[in-house]
Amino acid sequence: MAEQLFYFLIYPGLLFAAVIGAFLSWYDRKITAWVQFRKGPPLFQPFYDFFKLLLVKETILPKYGSKGVFLLAPIFAVFGAAISGVFILLPLLGIQSGFQGDLIVIFYLLTIPSLTYIIGALASGNPLAAVGGSREMKLILSYELTFLLVIVAIIQKAGLTISFSDIIAEQNLNGAFAGNISGIILFIVAIFCIQAKLALVPFDMPEAETEIASGIMIEYSGTPYALIKLTKYIMFFILPAFLIGLLWSGLNFQGINILWSILKILFVVLLLTLIRNTNPRVKIKQAVRYFVIWMNLLAIIAIVLSYFGY
């Protein structure tokens, strides 16, 4: 029991994932600043942001709407993110091998933060949050199928295993899945899914600052908002890590490989950052069409290609 709690709360769960995620979010902001001719924040800025919200800023509750659900939603979001972090990072960091079928569990757990955002937004009773919530819902419906197709393709590539650690082991034995055409297509599709999951431009319409003033987050302040920030930090680390585990033969912490592992994560985050800095926000209708038609088509092509061994 103590071991499980340690896994969940400290390493590789909540604390570890959040700290790495916070540094990655600093890296994202610094790259963004360089692209935009700005200086960028200091290294510990994500921590300052978090602790200021957590300890200093007051929490304002919406006058109308359900306060209990509104406050519970961020807590569920953090726990959802942390527990999916545990399931992803245990096999990835080589601590434990996980269990058969954990891939499916991870897939479901990763939707929890987005779902809780919607619940919290709708509980706040703010019309702008309601618009944001409905957008997030449409977005989830569109990208989840694509993400599932990516995972199906990977299961097929790995010889029909649904264990995350087996997939990583298979890649360590026979080379990364991203090494052939279908793998590259899957990598591109997965990057866009992660972009949407993290609600980064061009898929940030649930938050769309200049349209609906941060939409689903509009009523959050103080401690609950700090928890949402924490969730975002965790997701910002575990989603790229999950992608690397699925397609890029996981992480390895022996000797010089540690540098290679860090570079892999930084590269994936760099891709996300560059996509978000070279695109305007698309409309929700366009995003749905983009995923439902084009990305699904690409994923299915990848499945067919990988069936024939390309």
Added chain:
Amino acid sequence: MVKKTLIPIGPYHPLQEEPELFKLYCEGEIVKDIKWETGYNHRGIEKLSEKKTYDQSFFLVERICGICSTSHPFAFANAVEEIGNIEITNRAKYIRSIIGELERIHSHLLWVGLAGHFLGYNTVFMWAWKYREPILDLFEMISGNRNSYAMFKVGGMRRDIENSKIPLIQEILDKFKKKNNLLVGAVMDDPVLHARTKGVGVLTKQDIIDYAAVGPTARASGIDVDVRRDDPYAAYPLVNWKVITAEAGDVFAKAEVRLLEMYESISIIEQCLEGLKKEKEGDINVKVKDIPEGWGTGRAEAPRGEVFHYVLSDGSNSPARHKIRAPSYTNIATFKKSCVGQTISDATISLAAVDPCYCCTERMAVAYDRNTGEKIMNGKDLIALSAKKTENIKNQF
């Protein structure tokens, strides 16, 4: 029946830098109706102007708008000079046009950046504002200020552009042109930007005529209107340039018109600089003894459209009546056509596409009684007051 939700944009909202309130009545994401409330920026400029001398009024009207801070003095100068039949020197004309066109460039760049920001494209926002910086430096070099240049006065200019500075200005403009090409290319060729702006917030030719919209908003819908050509003033008749128009009337066409207008502005500035070299240095003022009785109107093409100033003089050293109409006053009304039927995402960029400037627009505020909700001073009362005042002025002559 679907219930309509009220989506407020304002009074304080990240979309616009000024306070204003747009009420979008939406069914789902579709905007079914739009109402707006302005008046948060009313400062009583017209009344203030009557208390100031003509020289002081220039500084006042300059502060109507922070972005197009030359267009108001420009129109005011045209109006006052019409009263006094004052013909300014060619050198002053050239300098006026240079300032006006530099301002157009920086205002259009500012809009391009903001439009990028409204679409979530913050890189365009930062780049456009970085490339705008040399233009502001030019202003600082010429007038000593980045904004609110204090260059205009009745009968000429307050400061000269020395001939020795001309090569340096030309050099900065050349550098700017190269960077601008990069930005214009990035904006005009981006397929995702096309997907977001083409066919969005369309204003037809008839809409523009119905709402009497002006400036780039009108020109993007194929209405060929530009005060610089239609009612020539300053050095515009002395140089070669053309009015940029587009036919589509959507947000992309408005961006296109503004981006291409910057090239025309650069060309005008270059020709004006050539013209300056031929004129005698320091010859920027004509002596103005006093402003006679009478009235005059002045128009100027601001970056957003036609600015109109009406000045009534009673022969004293300050205007007896000063009426200002800014371009946003008519452009804002087009929202009824461009936003209704769009999604919220499209409506917000359509709102921004006319480059509205509320502090320019707000000339009148109405007070309501908090308890009864009645207008304390309604339109009828104001018209009666205004008529009474006109009567008073007539009696004085």
